[in-house]
Amino acid sequence: MDEREAALRQAHGHSVRWLASLSDRPVPARAPVDEIVRALGAELPDAPSTPADVVDLLATACEPGLTAFPGGRFYGFVVGGTEPAALAADWLVSAWDQNCVMRAVSPAYTAVEEIAGAWLLDLLGLPPACAVGFTTGATMANFTCLTAARDTVLRSAGWNVAHDGLTGGPPVRVIAGQDRHMAIDLALRYLGLGRPELVPADGQGRIDPEALRRTLTSSAPGTGEGRGPTIVILQAGDIHSGAFDSFPETVRSAREAGAWVHVDGAFGLWAAASPAHAHLTEGCAQADSWATDAHKTLNVPYDCGLAIVRDPSALRSAMGLRGEYLIQHEHGDPVDKVPELSRRGRAFTVWAALRSLGRSGVADLVDRLCRHARTFATGIRAIDGATVLNDVVFTQVCAEFGDDERTDRVLDRLLAEGTAWISGSTWHGRRVMRISVSNWSTTDEDVARTLSAIRRAAS
Numbered sequence: 001m002d003e004r005e006a007a008l009r010q011a012h013g014h015s016v017r018w019l020a021s022l023s024d025r026p027v028p029a030r031a032p033v034d035e036i037v038r039a040l041g042a043e044l045p046d047a048p049s050t051p052a053d054v055v056d057l058l059a060t061a062c063e064p065g066l067t068a069f070p071g072g073r074f075y076g077f078v079v080g081g082t083e084p085a086a087l088a089a090d091w092l093v094s095a096w097d098q099n100c101v102m103r104a105v106s107p108a109y110t111a112v113e114e115i116a117g118a119w120l121l122d123l124l125g126l127p128p129a130c131a132v133g134f135t136t137g138a139t140m141a142n143f144t145c146l147t148a149a150r151d152t153v154l155r156s157a158g159w160n161v162a163h164d165g166l167t168g169g170p171p172v173r174v175i176a177g178q179d180r181h182m183a184i185d186l187a188l189r190y191l192g193l194g195r196p197e198l199v200p201a202d203g204q205g206r207i208d209p210e211a212l213r214r215t216l217t218s219s220a221p222g223t224g225e226g227r228g229p230t231i232v233i234l235q236a237g238d239i240h241s242g243a244f245d246s247f248p249e250t251v252r253s254a255r256e257a258g259a260w261v262h263v264d265g266a267f268g269l270w271a272a273a274s275p276a277h278a279h280l281t282e283g284c285a286q287a288d289s290w291a292t293d294a295h296k297t298l299n300v301p302y303d304c305g306l307a308i309v310r311d312p313s314a315l316r317s318a319m320g321l322r323g324e325y326l327i328q329h330e331h332g333d334p335v336d337k338v339p340e341l342s343r344r345g346r347a348f349t350v351w352a353a354l355r356s357l358g359r360s361g362v363a364d365l366v367d368r369l370c371r372h373a374r375t376f377a378t379g380i381r382a383i384d385g386a387t388v389l390n391d392v393v394f395t396q397v398c399a400e401f402g403d404d405e406r407t408d409r410v411l412d413r414l415l416a417e418g419t420a421w422i423s424g425s426t427w428h429g430r431r432v433m434r435i436s437v438s439n440w441s442t443t444d445e446d447v448a449r450t451l452s453a454i455r456r457a458a459s
């Protein structure tokens, strides 16, 4: 057995033991950072070590500091697990170590990216001619789509931002809902577009269609001008409530105003893949671009986001490049759809997850996550003094336990007990318990065990 195989065998053994431990280990990490540093040793050794020993040390020393993110009882943030076929494919991605920049040099990657892209558009109910770029996550997917948006609306106003930059060009008006995800603000910051103009949202976080229409027909603050280059950002899946903007009306008024319409659907866009939940995304397919994650609802390993743009040439002119030393295809290469040059073969894991689940499996996955969320809501409503604050339309549940202090106490006790991992948040000025059901492996039993733990923490 050579050194490489010995190291891989170590990694395989540790991985299998880790995955097997998920159903019963406490969900929170047991050891703090400094303990892990001590176990690893902070000094860089002078002498080499054998790869298998290094892997063994890494896995053994880190184990107490790992959170059971891929297990069935992690409900913090919006975090998917690792669907088995996607996880195993991810090992191949590392072993194959393909540079996925160019069609001519990575035909296998390009083929898989093209097939996975077409399957995604089909499942998400989006036009088949859209371009699909595989990014690190939804933050970068939003950034990628909004770059195409910025460049296109400025080009329509006679300004070439790629050539001339933003300085001296017409102002770009960017309009978003009050309850957009902060990733939108980050993307706009990277793009030099500043903060978005905010439109009020309703109690569930849905942008107010009438207020959006009024904003679009009024002039931008401080400009006194009418219509200029405009981008409207909508949302499929609010991080607290799971709510979806009302797309038929909002997309129509944005279109009438000549705006580029972008949708942040990091976890919510997947509703379209389930016949039982597709109504939530009705009208969404009329937008110009969409950002979503594969590492959330689809449950591929980190990291994988998807930037989808209706007009492939808009994405290519925003992200494409020419290099004398590259071997480039006239119809574009994988690199022409994303910000990075060298990068990981992310589409391999997406293909594996989709091929393994099939159309019905993806729909079942979405339906199961939503069903678990409804079970959580029902169970929490039955607890004395507890209130579910959102309409549970998708995978998110927000609850409070009488007052902020008690809500925080319940959260602290729950985390200390370790059956599940659920985080708090502040929503509409009150402390809430925020449950996000995003893991394929969550079972009815996991939900029941977690509800018992919540009841204990609240008693």
Ligand SMILES: *Cc1c(COP(=O)(O)O)cnc(C)c1O
Pocket: 078, 136, 137, 138, 139, 140, 181, 183, 184, 237, 238, 239, 264, 265, 266, 267, 293, 305
């Ligand atoms: C998670 C999330 C993002 C950011 O996605 P990353 O993959 O973490 O970069 C953006 N928008 C929404 C609605 C999200 O839930």
